[in-house]
Amino acid sequence: MEQLTELRDTIVAEVTSASGxxxxxxxxxxxxGKKGRITALMKGLGSMDPEARKEAGQSLxxxxxxxxxxxxxxxISLESLEIxxxxxxxxxxxxxxxxPESEGTLHxxxxxxxxxxxxxxxxxxxxxxGPDIEDDFHNFTALxxxxxxxxxxxxxxxxxxxxxxxxxxxxxxxxxxxxxxVMQEHKPPIRILAPGRAYRCDYDITHTPMFHxxxxxxxxxxxxxxxxxxxxxxxxxxxxxxxxxxxxxxxSYFPFTEPSAEMDIGCSRNxxxxxxxxxxxxxxxxxxxxxxxxxxxxxGLDPDVYQGFAFGMGVERVAMLKYGIPDLRTFFESDLRWLxxxxxxALDVPSLVGGLSP
Ligand code: DAH
Numbered sequence: 001m002e003q004l005t006e007l008r009d010t011i012v013a014e015v016t017s018a019s020g021x022x023x024x025x026x027x028x029x030x031x032x033g034k035k036g037r038i039t040a041l042m043k044g045l046g047s048m049d050p051e052a053r054k055e056a057g058q059s060l061x062x063x064x065x066x067x068x069x070x071x072x073x074x075x076i077s078l079e080s081l082e083i084x085x086x087x088x089x090x091x092x093x094x095x096x097x098x099x100p101e102s103e104g105t106l107h108x109x110x111x112x113x114x115x116x117x118x119x120x121x122x123x124x125x126x127x128x129x130g131p132d133i134e135d136d137f138h139n140f141t142a143l144x145x146x147x148x149x150x151x152x153x154x155x156x157x158x159x160x161x162x163x164x165x166x167x168x169x170x171x172x173x174x175x176x177x178x179x180x181x182v183m184q185e186h187k188p189p190i191r192i193l194a195p196g197r198a199y200r201c202d203y204d205i206t207h208t209p210m211f212h213x214x215x216x217x218x219x220x221x222x223x224x225x226x227x228x229x230x231x232x233x234x235x236x237x238x239x240x241x242x243x244x245x246x247x248x249x250x251x252s253y254f255p256f257t258e259p260s261a262e263m264d265i266g267c268s269r270n271x272x273x274x275x276x277x278x279x280x281x282x283x284x285x286x287x288x289x290x291x292x293x294x295x296x297x298x299x300g301l302d303p304d305v306y307q308g309f310a311f312g313m314g315v316e317r318v319a320m321l322k323y324g325i326p327d328l329r330t331f332f333e334s335d336l337r338w339l340x341x342x343x344x345x346a347l348d349v350p351s352l353v354g355g356l357s358p
Contacts, residue, residue: 007037008063015070021078028071038064105343109212109331112319113195116214119238120193123231125216128192130178132199133160136168138177142298143256156201158209171199175215176256179291179310182217183299188306190219195315205327212315219291219301219308225259228288228309232263236285240265240322242277249288257289257310276321283321286313 011031018024031038042060045053106114117127130138139157140149158171178194194215203209218227229249236247246266254260263286268279276283288311293303316328323342325331330338 004041004059004063007041008066011037011067012070015067015074018074018078021075021082024071024074024078031067032064032071038067104346105339106346107331107339108319108323108325108342108344109315111344112315112322113212113214115239116235116313116315116318117193117195119235120216120231123191123234125191125193128178128182128194129196130172130175130181130194132172132197133169134172134177136170138180139170139172139174142180142295143176144292144294144298145255149255158199158201172197173200174198174312175213176310176312178215179217179256179295180299183219183296183301188219188221188301188308190217190308192217203329205329206317208316208328208332210332211328213312214315216311217291217308218310219296219306221306223308225290225309228290228311231309232286232288232311236263236265239318240276245277248282250284252287252289254287254289256292256295258292260287260289262287263311274321274324285318285321286311288312 011027014027014031015024018027030036033039038060042064045057045060048056117125141147157173160169160171162168175194175196175198178192178196182190182192182194192215194217195212196215197210198213199210200207201209216231218231233247236245237243248264248266249261250264252260252262262284264282264284265276266279267277267281267283268275269281274283288309291308291310293307296303296306296308316331319325319331320328325342
């Protein structure tokens with residue numbers, strides 16, 4: 001009995017001072033395992049006479065249970081100590097900024113389209129879309145390009161092999177076909193903005209075979225050239241973030257507008273540095289005009305009732321001018337250093353510091 005009390009005290013002392021879960025498990029094995037100290041005593045019961053065995057058996061069982069319980073409760077407290085020390089040593093600082101490596105950027109094309117939409121949106125323009133693969137009618141015929149008009153060649157079109165019925169599809173050479181689709185589907189008043197891709201067989205410092213345009217179209221009963229000029233001047237103010245930059249509308253030619261114009265913005269070039277909004281030079285920023293009556297007619301509307309204006313601008317071009325990007329081809333080379341340099345934080349709303357006039 002005395003021996004048992006001594007063993008108990010030893011094991012309890014061991015359990016209490018166990019430094020960790022692994023050490024505690026070793027103590028458990030050495031006391032209650034197959035070759036453990038208490039197990040060894042249990043094994044000795046068989047050789048005792050029945051009276052002594054009964055008494056010793058009860059004490060041993062009680063000891064076994066007590067030790068098992070002590071181990072269990074020590075285990076629980078060691079576990080919570082371990083968790084606590086992990087919490088202390090592995091604390092996550094949620095206030096730290098995210099790692100810059102994982103941050104992507106918004107491509108200047110996406111940013112510029114968002115800026116343009118943000119400017120025309122409050123003027124009542126809705127975004128419209130059309131397919132990249134167009135048919136001859138929407139890309140040329142309905143836009144008043146006669147069958148042998150040289151402008152068709154001018155466009156360096158990517159044609160798709162003709163279908164069985166002879167229909168000739170192509171990669172749209174401009175976003176103007178969206179005008180046709182909108183006029184065919186919606187009754188005026190119409191005010192749309194159609195950003196999207198366009199394709200031409202061209203490749204140099206200012207041309208890539210795929211590029212982006214934003215098309216604008218307004219059709220109503222009393223739309224006139226003054227509306228066109230007002231909208232586009234407002235756009236130039238807000239987009240280039242300069243107050244009342246000099247602009248001029250230079251007569252031009254497009255088959256789908258009459259009269260047609262090109263809008264230029266005043267600029268200066270000093271030692272290769274381009275400054276927009278002042279100076280003696282002019283930079284072309286977009287094409288525009290009053291929608292040709294033949295186009296309105298081709299869409300099933302009466303040109304004696306409805307008229308309107310349209311404009312089209314190259315997204316890369318206006319992005320290059322605003323953000324000082326010298327080579328158009330770099331937009332599509334997916335060079336991460338370029339994207340980091342010219343890209344925008346995805347969390348920023350379009351930056352229009354100059355803003356719209358109230
Ligand atoms: N589609 C013309 C082009 O790609 C751009 C353009 C000019 C669109 C005048 C228009 C416009 O809507 O009125 O060069």
